[in-house]
Amino acid sequence: MVAMLLNILFESGQVYVNWNLALVTPVPKVATPTSFGDFRPISVTPILSHIAENIVFKRWFNPAIPSDTIKDQFAFQPTGSTKCALINLLHHASRMLETNSYVRCLTFDFSKAVDTVNHNILLHKLSALDLPDTVHDWIV
Secondary structure (H helix, E strand, C coil): CCHHHHHHHHHHCCHHHHCCCEEEEECCCCCCCCCCEEEEEEEEECCCHHHHHHHHHHHHHHHCCCCHHHHCCCCCCCCCCCCHHHHHHHHHHHHCCCCCCCCCCCCCCCCCHHHHHHHHHHHHHHHHHCCCCCHHHHHH
16 A cells, blocks of 8 residues: 555655655753754654655665766765765775875865755756656655
8 A cells, every 4th residue: 555655656746745744853962952053953754755765765866876976975875874984084094004104184074064055956966867757856
């Protein structure tokens, strides 16, 4: 029954209205929060929404992205994680220390980057991928 519902939604390019809703719960980042900045918002979405997103990603989105585009990314790889990124960094730094006396690392925190994404640019890039129109509509 669930598979039939998901297939109907994928084929129509429609998203069930309640799947666009989330229960946002503020979780403290510090022991005694004193301001709004001391909280991290955790969004809880319906489980079927999460399952549908994973199916769309694995079936259409991931195969449509050229592999050389994200070869140095860890967050968007099926086997990627923070641990993988740290292991990769440690490996490269160790290799460089074999022939150099020191290694400099420049790191960036992109944790707030999603909040500043220009949706028009993102949708333009999304339209360049080889996705069925209904899947494109579903993502939009």
